[in-house]
């Protein structure tokens with residue numbers, strides 16, 4: 001039970017119920033889709049880059065609590081960040097959810113995802129929106145898939 | 148003698164599920180500190196000792212290639228392999244053992260029919276008719292064929308309960324329909340299709356019928372002569388046999404007229420560089436050295452099922468399904484997907500806003516193994532406007548206590564997810 005509570009932290013559940021920055025961004029300069037065919041999670045990430053920084057970021061789509069909360073908190077944590085800062089945060093977030101990092105330095109609120117590392121099957125859920133964001137920033141047109 | 152009405156348990160006293168569980172070593176384990184409750188039988192079933200031992204015995208004592216050696220081992224291996232064919236014939240009451248073609252499973256069986264019978268009989272402008280509840284294995288091979296031939300795939304609709312709408316199905320049977328392919332039991336919804344009615348409707352118009360029997364074969368007695376289907380496809384691993392083995396039943400006259408599927412050893416009678424004479428049935432369709440060990444394992448699984456009796460397994464699972472359906476429906480927010488009047492083995496459900504993937508993780512933490520996702524039936528999910536369901540599917544070794552564990556797990560989901 002304690003591992004489950006670690007996974008489904010109140011913050012995560014709250015974001016999954018009331019995702020922030022949820023919806024389309026018609027003026028997006030970059031966008032990409034992320035899809036997990038295994039469970040049907042499907043999101044689109046919209047980004048407006050201005051002078052190399054994320055001026056605005058939104059997402060829409062549907063999926064499990066972990067993937068949705070991750071997308072929601074990602075948009076919050078990346079607003080105003082440069083592309084390279086975003087890459088850096090993703091890399092630390094990835095280490096966190098795959099259990100390759102002990103500390104949660106500099107991850108701020110994203111530290112609540114530490115519990116995912118005990119559930120290897122759910123790492124893809126936590127990372128889905130982030131992979132889509134990376135594809136959007138790189139200008140990949142193809143929907144990215146976790147499989 | 149007591150005249151009191153017997154409870155279902157008393158009726159099935161000869162079916163001692165607790166004794167039977169001892170035949171399945173994998174069941175006696177804990178996961179995440181809880182007893183394993185294996186409710187993913189529609190994906191694959193566990194294997195009884197009889198099957199595990201048969202494979203082990205073959206490799207320890209009889210391993211050899213079949214149909215070619217003159218030595219003792221080859222003779223024993225050939226006999227065991229062909230005995231399995233006899234067992235499969237009896238299992239579905241085929242008229243002749245040569246009507247049983249061993250293949251990897253249902254998927255390969257359907258592809259075989261699509262690329263042999265289908266390629267010969269379906270032409271430009273023709274139609275293949277399936278239903279809206281099919282597994283991807285009974286959709287994609289037909290899409291490939293239709294694309295190759297310029298033919299059209301037609302789909303008969305299902306109603307909200309998940310039942311085939313027979314009137315609509317019949318209307319779709321037209322002069323261009325060259326083949327009907329339909330599941331006997333839907334893996335996503337549990338619906339049992341009225342195969343006899345379907346074959347009658349199709350045959351009145353001279354159209355052959357392929358039945359996807361992947362889920363039905365382990366759950367109910369199947370008699371292909373009574374169903375009067377032209378092809379019947381089965382996966383061993385869903386009926387307590389190993390993975391990598393299954394079979395296709397086909398009426399002899401159809402199989403005789405079909406071109407071979409693959410070329411190679413065993414499927415030929417004679418070869419020169421000018422001309423090859425194909426072997427007789429069933430070997431014409433079994434090119435190359437087959438999966439001998441697992442075929443023998445399949446034979447052992449059929450023998451095991453015969454001992455227990457599908458006529459006993461069927462009511463046992465029906466009782467579990469009825470109990471589980473009633474219990475989960477008592478939990479507010481749980482909605483069962485697939486409520487056909489004729490149903491078996493499968494309980495698919497959703498829980499409002501709570502995503503099936505989250506439900507699956509929480510059930511797993513309670514030791515309860517279910518499947519979550521689209522169950523290789525995305526068109527079914529689209530029909531209901533949902534991305535996925537949670538699916539509990541029953542096997543002959545499941546118990547009421549395990550249903551109770553599922554129900555406790557679902558209550559836990561509500562507790563965790565709020």
Ligand SMILES: Cc1ncc(COP(=O)(O)O)c(C=O)c1O
Nearest residue numbers: 252253254282284334359361382
């Ligand atoms: C109804 C149905 N048809 C076909 C298949 C495919 O079976 P296999 O993967 O063993 O070929 C399945 C398995 O999930 C099934 O449930």
